[in-house]
Amino acid sequence: MQKPKLIYRLVFLVLTIFIIPALPILIIFIGTSSPEYVIRGTLNMSLTHDVSAWDLYRQAVINLLSFNLGVSTSSGMPVSAEICSGLYESFKTIIPAIIVSYIAGTIIGFYTKEKQSAKNSKYDFIFYIPIIVFSYLFLFLAAKAGIDFTSGIRYVFAIIILSVFPTFVVAKAFTSNYNNLIKNNYYNFHKSLGFANWYIFKKFMIRKFTIEYLSFFENLVIYMFGFIYFVEAPFAINGLGSKFVLGIQRFDYPLIIGFCIVGIIIFSIINIFVDFIKLRIDPRIINK
Amino acid sequence: MNKKYIALILGLIAINAVIYRLFVLPNVPSATPLSPPSMYHWFGTDINANDIFIKTMVAFVYELVTLLIVLSVIGFLGLISGLLTSALHIRVLKDLFMNFIHYIATLPILLIALFLLIIFGSGFFNAVIILSLSLIPTQALFVYNQLESARNEEFVLAKQSYGMTNTAIYKSHLLPFITKPYISYTLSRMPEIIMMSLALNFLGLGLQEPHPSLGRMLFDGLAFMFSAWWLWVFSTIATIFLFYLLRAFKI
Numbered sequence: 001m002q003k004p005k006l007i008y009r010l011v012f013l014v015l016t017i018f019i020i021p022a023l024p025i026l027i028i029f030i031g032t033s034s035p036e037y038v039i040r041g042t043l044n045m046s047l048t049h050d051v052s053a054w055d056l057y058r059q060a061v062i063n064l065l066s067f068n069l070g071v072s073t074s075s076g077m078p079v080s081a082e083i084c085s086g087l088y089e090s091f092k093t094i095i096p097a098i099i100v101s102y103i104a105g106t107i108i109g110f111y112t113k114e115k116q117s118a119k120n121s122k123y124d125f126i127f128y129i130p131i132i133v134f135s136y137l138f139l140f141l142a143a144k145a146g147i148d149f150t151s152g153i154r155y156v157f158a159i160i161i162l163s164v165f166p167t168f169v170v171a172k173a174f175t176s177n178y179n180n181l182i183k184n185n186y187y188n189f190h191k192s193l194g195f196a197n198w199y200i201f202k203k204f205m206i207r208k209f210t211i212e213y214l215s216f217f218e219n220l221v222i223y224m225f226g227f228i229y230f231v232e233a234p235f236a237i238n239g240l241g242s243k244f245v246l247g248i249q250r251f252d253y254p255l256i257i258g259f260c261i262v263g264i265i266i267f268s269i270i271n272i273f274v275d276f277i278k279l280r281i282d283p284r285i286i287n288k
Numbered sequence: 289m290n291k292k293y294i295a296l297i298l299g300l301i302a303i304n305a306v307i308y309r310l311f312v313l314p315n316v317p318s319a320t321p322l323s324p325p326s327m328y329h330w331f332g333t334d335i336n337a338n339d340i341f342i343k344t345m346v347a348f349v350y351e352l353v354t355l356l357i358v359l360s361v362i363g364f365l366g367l368i369s370g371l372l373t374s375a376l377h378i379r380v381l382k383d384l385f386m387n388f389i390h391y392i393a394t395l396p397i398l399l400i401a402l403f404l405l406i407i408f409g410s411g412f413f414n415a416v417i418i419l420s421l422s423l424i425p426t427q428a429l430f431v432y433n434q435l436e437s438a439r440n441e442e443f444v445l446a447k448q449s450y451g452m453t454n455t456a457i458y459k460s461h462l463l464p465f466i467t468k469p470y471i472s473y474t475l476s477r478m479p480e481i482i483m484m485s486l487a488l489n490f491l492g493l494g495l496q497e498p499h500p501s502l503g504r505m506l507f508d509g510l511a512f513m514f515s516a517w518w519l520w521v522f523s524t525i526a527t528i529f530l531f532y533l534l535r536a537f538k539i
Contacts (some may be wrong), residue, residue, distance in 0.1 A: 008387035024407055125535035128479040130486050132506055133524050136513070143514060218394060226398040227487060234510060248491050253406065260403035263396055271394045 006275050013268040020261055021060030025053050069258035074250040079258035082243060086259075090239035093155055093231065094224050097162035101220060102213065104163065105170020112171065113178045127168035132230040134161045139234050154235040161231050166220045170213070177212050181205055211282050218274050222267060294536050305345040322516050332518035334508065340518060343500040344526050350501055351530060354416055354485045355478060361420040363474045366427020373428060374435040375458065386432065392425040398484055402493065410493040419484055423477065430473050434466040441465075478534045486527070502527055 063069070069079035138157050142149045149157065181187055190200045229241030236242070240259060247255040279285055308330070319337040323329060331340035373389070376382040404418045438444065439462070447457050488494035489503025497504075502523050509520025 004383070005387060005390070008384070009391055012388065012391040020403075023404075027407055125479075125531050128483075128534075129528055129531045130483050132486070132490065133527055136506070136509070136520055136524055139513060140517070222396045226396050227483070230487070230490070233507075234513075245491065248493070256406055257403070260399050260406070263399045264403070267394070267396050267399075268391075271391075 006272065006279065009268070009272050009275065013265070013272065016264060016268060017064060018061060020264070021057055021064055025056050025060070028056075029053065064261065069261070070254035072247075072252055072255045074246065074252040074255070079254050082255055083240070083258055083262050086238070086240035086243045089237060090225075090228055090232070090241065093158040093162060093237065093239070094221070094228070096155075097159045097224060098166070098217075098220060100159055101163040101166035101170055105167040106174050108167065109171035109174025109178070113175045127165050130230065131161050131164065131227055132234075134164060135231050135234040149235060154237060158231045158235055158237060162224050162228070166223065169216060169220065173212055173216065174209070177209060181208065207281060207283075211278065214274055214278060218267070218271050221270060225263060225267075294533060298533075301345070305342070308341060322512070322519075324516075325518055331522045332516070334519060335512075338500075340505075340522055343505065344502075344522050347500040347502045347505060347523070348526050348530065350412075350495060350499065351482060351485060354412075354419075355481055357416050358420050358423065358481050358485075359474060359478065361416075362423045362427050362477070363470075365420070365424050366474070367431055367470065369424060369428035370431020370435065371458070371463075373432050374439075375454070386429075389425045389429050389432070393429050397422040398487060401484065401488065402491070405488065405493045410496065412495045412499070415485070415488050415494040419481065419488070423481070427474065427477075431466065431470060434469060435462055438462050438465050479531060482530060482534065502530075 067080050069083070071077065072079050072082050075082065135157075138161060139149060142153075142157065147153060186204060187200060190204075191197075195203075225240070228239060229245050231237070232239045232241035233245045243255065244259055246252070247259070319329065319333050319339065321333060321335050321337045323333045323337075325332045329339050329341065331344060334340055334343070369389075373382065373385050376385065401415075401418045401422045404421075405414060408414055408418070444457060444461060447461060485494060485501075486503040486506070489501035490507045492504065492507070494503065495501040505523040506520055506527070509516075509523065512519045
């Protein structure tokens with residue numbers, strides 16, 4: 001079941017690459033936007049609207065496949081270079097934030113596993129509040145406390161803010177998985193044989209937890225990338241998020257479209273990669 | 289908090305806003321830009337001398353309207369598409385369709401929405417339509433999974449053995465069986481919808497001026513973080529309150 005799923009995903013990824021350039025061309029013919037604007041703005045080509053749709057499409061696909069996303073109209077740099085530098089800067093916060101979320105979530109989940117109330121706490125809504133609120137509060141309080149938030153400490157703030165909701169997700173997953181596992185027969189069987197808790201955990205549960213953690217890994221990455229500008233814009237981190245906000249303010253369409261296209265392709269690849277790992281380690285899939 | 293109290297608070301806020309609009313604002317001598325909270329402007333004024341209290345209230349209502357429209361659309365269309373997928377008899381088509389939904393569901397919804405908004409143009413209705421379209425696949429996936437697991441239940445097998453048609457089983461048994469979890473799941477997406485709406489407005493791709501939105505107010509407040517705190521503090525409080533409200537209505 002999983003192998004065809006992987007193949008389907010690869011096929012859809014290839015289709016996405018071919019469909020994305022077709023959308024701007026389609027709207028030229030629907031007539032919702034000016035052809036010049038679409039060609040020069042979103043497709044980032046120096047062609048006139050007299051060119052046939054097929055020529056436009058072919059050129060756009062070739063550009064996309066050769067990672068030629070045009071030149072940013074605000075900075076004058078190639079969009080691919082802008083995206084790479086933005087990714088490098090964003091990874092400084094996203095990768096530590098993912099690690100922090102998993103570690104902190106596991107620790108919190110471990111200590112709250114006994115509390116049934118943790119499932120439906122009335123304070124849960126705090127974790128769903130958009131991270132922009134936390135960013136503003138942190139920024140304001142840091143300034144009031146005399147902390148120089150333009151220094152390297154802004155990355156620490158960004159990591160903490162980005163990992164609030166993911167930590168909650170990991171903690172919830174840990175608690176529910178742990179509670180399910182200790183009800184399992186094999187746990188009770190090994191317990192009755194006198195095995196220590198940590199030994200049973202090490203022997204049987206680590207793989208199970210890894211699979212569970214992997215199942216929402218892509219969602220956490222998507223969440224962090226999706227809302228990164230809520231952190232980068234207030235803390236003036238020159239990553240993808242800040243570039244994106246500036247791009248929208250300055251109508252820098254090549255940069256915005258390039259960011260969206262690269263983002264969609266990167267996430268598709270991450271999904272395929274995660275599925276591939278699951279295919280290798282999940283005994284339920286291996287046995288099938 | 290009890291839902292009655294929340295309804296009461298909302299009612300009081302609405303009455304307050306009406307009184308403020310009808311009796312306080314007309315008597316204000318002249319609004320000055322960026323004036324702090326005062327007797328006449330409870331939440332202060334923004335750079336264009338607009339009253340922030342009124343702006344916050346209107347933005348709050350806009351968020352609720354967005355939520356209502358998106359929830360209704362994704363609730364209805366998600367159910368229909370999930371049902372249709374589940375009712376498909378051709379295995380290959382079903383696999384293809386399901387894998388497509390799986391693929392779409394794992395893509396970054398916000399990026400897709402942004403991409404489409406840039407292409408089709410920003411605005412409230414475009415944002416609502418694109419937001420709804422990007423959320424439908426996950427809804428359909430949920431309905432499909434629920435139906436597939438429900439189809440193996442004994443009561444369905446029993447009805448099949450009585451000779452009931454598939455349509456009748458879907459209509460009288462499967463649909464009522466999944467209704468409660470489906471409503472619960474749809475309502476649990478409220479924070480996600482609001483978060484995405486805030487994100488789109490923050491980036492200036494959702495509601496356009498002169499209509500206020502919480503996301504845009506937060507963005508405008510960033511430039512005046514320390515010099516005019518009232519520009520962002522009240523919209524932040526409104527956002528937190530909105531999320532608290534959503535929690536209260538979670539089933």
